[in-house]
Amino acid sequence: MTIIKAFWLLIAAVAVLIVLWSCSALAGALPDQARTPGAINPDVTQATIGKTICVSGWTKTVRPPAIYTNRLKVKQLAAWHYADRNPADVEEDHLISLQLGGSPTDPANLWPQAYAGTYGARTKDVVETKLKQLVCSGSITLKTAQQAIATDWVKAYRVYVGAITCK
Secondary structure (H helix, E strand, O other), rough: HHHHHHHHHHHHHHHHHHOOOOHEEEEOOOOOOOOOOOOOOHHHHHHHOOOOOOOOOOHHOOOOHHHHHHHHHHHHOOOOOOHHHHHEEEEEEOOHHHHOEEEEOOEEEEEEEOOOOOOOOHHHHHHHHHHHHHHHHHOOHHHHHHHHHHHHHHHHHHOOOOOOOOO
């Protein structure tokens, strides 16, 4: 093999590693468990899902006002020393989503999650909806869904949705 071929093979291998690393980098994807362990809404139980989360539009009845989540977002961005403190770049996200019976206002269930990137807020939305569908169809329990999303939503995505596409 010539030196030139070896050089280009090395460049190609490095490029592949960079792509794989950037897609698998989880920095910021998961909240700090000490600050955001998740919290549930006590009104949502396995016995009440037919009257709560499985009713279309129910989350609108419990969603906190934007003024509350916007103030909390700004406070958390500063207190937690986020590099990007632009509130427009993040969603004040419920770790255990409202559609899975997460607490609407408990700060233990809210964290600033970036919109951008492979593991951004929009990607998490997909697994939240999938878990809700599975709970409402009786395929998994509410508790299983809540634990999956609170423990590691990226792993839950891979288990219940499939591979995450790099963005």
